[in-house]
Amino acid sequence: MSLDQKELDEFRAEVRAWFEENKPADPGFLLPQSFMEVGSDEQFTFLRDWQRKVYEAGYLGLAWPREYGGGGKPQILQDIATREMVRQKVPFLTNTIGLNWAGPLILHMGTEEQKKAYIPGILNADDIWCQGFSEPDHGSDLGNAQLKAERDGNEFVLNGSKIWTSLGKHAKYMILLARSNPSANSKYEGLSFFLVPMKIPGVEVVPIRKLTGEYGFNQTFFTDARVPESCLMGRENGGWQVAMATLAFERGAVGGQAGGHAMMSKDVSQVLALARAAQRNGRPAIEDPLVRDRLVQFIMEEKSFALNSARANIKPLVVEWPGSIAMSGKLAATEYQRRLNQFALSLQGANAAYYVGDPNAYERGQWQRSYFNSFSGTIGGGTSEIQHNIIGERVLGLPKG
């Protein structure tokens, strides 16, 4: 089905109107900025209800197959809806792991049964998903994961712990990478990938307080937790390939996500407003030449992201380093967020030292908080350093370290 410009414009207008009308009012408490920061039940309930509402309105999973609860429509419609959500700064869709990487993975390589069982609940937010990749001793070195999965007949017995589990408290399922063969030839060959139910005996989720002072992620302990072999995704001991496919979805290097935004990113227009409000030498900070220079740099950089996506679709302009733009998107955007938030603090002058909770903090201290939270992007999902390695090796062909 191909749509002409008029139909697309009409759809955009419809979506715009719907979000303008249905955008939730300020709940009176600070909302998290991404799925990695959902810390309280009231935040979670609010966000789950919001996702459900967006899905029921037909603006989520638009391009996923109908038989699993999707809309069966062209991807471009979902892209329009997603963009509108970003533009109107509506709350993000909280089942991020399900919508953006577990779900696409299941659609990509799951069995018919798995698709039927899991996809609808991902879309309507009945079933929240979390990710069990990182461990206390192995994070960047994901291939070294050691949580044990021992076969016992047609079951696996899980022992060990996963850490930094975002949404762990609320999740019904986890995508889990575990060691099923400790004596394999290489560390990568002994791993298996599971879709694990969280509410089973032997699984315990313990919240961890994060740098902002709030709660947000967890440590998940497994003690003789038993799962049937039907929970395997892919081959037994073939988990590394599945994990790599998952990361490709997670980093946006491959398409197929349900849509909707995963993060309330700041943009430079918000910082411009701040620069007009803040003072330097009795004048608006935006008149200071150095402030202006930085602002222009941020504006150019932010525009690069949209222009890079546009150029990525023009074949003759991406012949030399194919994949470069897709592979570097996460690194570019998250480092940008961190620097932009940091600059927003410096603009506040002495008031940069206020923090969330003080009535004098600028905009409820949201910039202080979002500066700290921006590290979730530069650390989570593969640190910026690891991203540099990946781009250097896979795009530029540089030797591994």
Place this chain on the structure above:
Amino acid sequence: MANDKRPTIHFSDEQAQLLEVATSFAQDKFPLNKARARVAAKEDFDAAVWKEMASLGWLGVAIPEEFGGSGLSLAEVVTIVEPLGRALAGTPLVSTTLVAQALLKAGTRAQQAEWLPKICEGAVGALALIEPHGDWNLGHLTAKAERPGDLLVLSGTKTFVTDAASADLAIVSVAMDGAPALVLLDRQLLGAAKVEREIVIDETRRSYRVNLDGVTVPSDNLLDPSRTPDTLKNLDEAACLLLAAEMCGGASGVLVTIVEYLKTRKQFDRLIGSYQALKHPTVDALMAIDGARSHLYYAAGIFGDAVENEIAVRMAKALACDALAFASDRAIQFHGGFGFTYDCDAQLFRRRGIWCEAQHGDAAWQRKRLASLIL
């Protein structure tokens, strides 16, 4: 910024074709050792290659068909300039294109009819806009034209006039009656000026200081004064666009130089590219180039748009300056002792970068202009 629609990059079939042809032309005619031969050469440019470029129709790409060109736009010229920049080709393509643009904007019918067909066939154009004070503001003019009767008497000095010793025509900016004016000098009038070779940082270029004192020019050689301010603005923007293309090309070229060395040079029994202290900045260079190229092709695609034009080209130039400066600076460092030598290609790219930054404003200058346009 959260716009309704994402910006699109307009990229024509002609651009795609030209990019492909120019890329293989550049590889063919300008291997890097050619750039070195240029350094040693006496001539302003390689006349044989220039002839070929003319016969490919490249000098008339953005000239209307009625004057013998192909009636496309600067967007198509960008796709030629970028690959040539990558190969560090030293040709009068950019200056000649800009001279043609000046004639199209403000030339009289007679000037256009005389010169545009000649340019399509290979006449070399030179631009004389810069002055010894070095100010990037093109309206800051101390060279003068006085008009006693029917003649213009010129005075003052212009600098960084490329290929002036062999150019067929030059466009010179001067102050006249308190306003900027553009004057066309043909080969013979140029010959009446004092033309001295300059020693410049980009050794693939031939650049001259032109002393205009006492040069007398028929007033027919004046470009339309009413259109001069707009034309100077347009020339500045067109130059930013083409220089950004040249620099994006150069940055891509030097990135390959870095990557090749990092994949072959060993120290401590390891390829140096495996060291993150080298690998990570190389990735940063790649990302800087990606951003600059996206801005470049966006600016090329909308060139001529009344509102966005200046913003887009200045952004493209600012980012291209930074990308080439960073990549070529790191290229020197990452070649170690060899990087310090004249033989290492890294210095060629660094020199080209500084030359292009010095033409029509570096990154900080562009950002300052941008601040007043967008904040």
